[in-house]
Amino acid sequence: MKRPVIGITLDSEDPGGYSNLPWYALRENYAGAVTAAGGLPLPLPHEPDRAGDYLDLVDGLIITGGAFDVDPGLFGASERHETVVTKDRRTAFELAVTRGAIERDMPVLGICGGQQLLHVVLGGELIQHIPDEVPGALAHEQPNPRDEPGHSVSVTPDTLLHRIVKRDSLDVNSAHHQAAKGEPDGVVVNAVAPDGVIEGIEATNRSFCLGVQWHPEYGVSAGDADIFRAFIAAA
Numbered sequence: 001m002k003r004p005v006i007g008i009t010l011d012s013e014d015p016g017g018y019s020n021l022p023w024y025a026l027r028e029n030y031a032g033a034v035t036a037a038g039g040l041p042l043p044l045p046h047e048p049d050r051a052g053d054y055l056d057l058v059d060g061l062i063i064t065g066g067a068f069d070v071d072p073g074l075f076g077a078s079e080r081h082e083t084v085v086t087k088d089r090r091t092a093f094e095l096a097v098t099r100g101a102i103e104r105d106m107p108v109l110g111i112c113g114g115q116q117l118l119h120v121v122l123g124g125e126l127i128q129h130i131p132d133e134v135p136g137a138l139a140h141e142q143p144n145p146r147d148e149p150g151h152s153v154s155v156t157p158d159t160l161l162h163r164i165v166k167r168d169s170l171d172v173n174s175a176h177h178q179a180a181k182g183e184p185d186g187v188v189v190n191a192v193a194p195d196g197v198i199e200g201i202e203a204t205n206r207s208f209c210l211g212v213q214w215h216p217e218y219g220v221s222a223g224d225a226d227i228f229r230a231f232i233a234a235a
Contacts (some may be wrong), residue, residue: 003234006039007058009097009114011066012046012090030064030111031087033217037228039235045099046089051096060208060235061101063094065112065215069178072128081128083177107208108233109227110201114174115211119201122209123184129177130197138195141171142174147218151175154197159190160202160210164230165223172199172214172221179213208234 008031010017010024018025024045031041044054051188055061068087072080074095089230094114098121101108110118116126127133130140142150149171155162162168169189180198183189203209208231 003038003040003058004035004059004232006044006060006062006232006235007044007054007097008034008062009064009090010043010045011064013089026064027217029033029217030062031223033219033228034062034221037225037232039228039232041165044093046157048089048092048096051091051100054097055100055104055106057105060107060109060231061097062231063098063108063110063114063117065175065184065221066090067115068118068129070113070126070143072126075216076170077126078127079133085130089094091117096226102203102206102209105206107204107231108210109208109231110180111165111217112212112213112215113178116176116178116180117215118211119180119187119211122187122201124187124201125181127181127197130179131177134195134197137197138193140174140176140179140193140197146175148172148173149220150214151193153191153193153214154199156188156190156192159188161200161212162188165226167223167233170221170223172212173218174214176213180211199225205232 034041199213
């Protein structure tokens with residue numbers, strides 16, 4: 001049986017470190033998780049005008065995370081928190097390829113910052129800096145290693161995520177200072193942290209359009225592998 005081809009968005013870095021020219025980056029465990037679940041990973045360079053051409057080649061899309069933020073202007077914010085850092089070309093590409101995938105009803109999985117971008121594409125807003133907007137917030141940028149849990153999440157019954165993981169709660173890792181805000185039309189919150197921060201979303205009018213705020217590619221809990229297997233099966 002042919003393995004589904006899974007497009008994975010890349011991160012981008014300025015000159016320095018790996019190369020004295022601008023360079024792309026992708027953590028190996030993103031591709032490894034796709035492969036382990038039965039897919040064929042295909043990294044996607046940032047060419048916004050070629051988003052449709054990339055989508056012609058793939059059967060599913062993963063929007064990855066990274067140490068940057070979605071431009072607040074894209075969700076109508078009039079102010080920009082001092083901690084916000086953007087990567088404008090990467091975001092332009094991810095907006096184009098995500099919108100295209102949703103229009104095609106292609107399976108989409110947004111991870112961490114990828115969930116935040118997906119939420120914006122679906123009409124949502126973002127909390128720009130959790131410590132400033134959520135009283136008594138957990139340490140969503142966990143101090144312990146990313147391959148260990150940072151906190152738990154409650155999984156909403158009767159959601160796609162709950163049907164996938166078959167659990168009411170999950171232990172998850174956490175590496176973010178922003179989060180989805182609100183529940184726009186057609187979007188359901190499927191996971192919430194103990195402090196009320198949204199940890200998962202899904203689009204109800206699509207066959208598989210899922211976002212999780214944690215990093216399931218690390219395999220912190222059994223539910224993480226379930227997410228990748230369900231995504232690959234949908235693709």
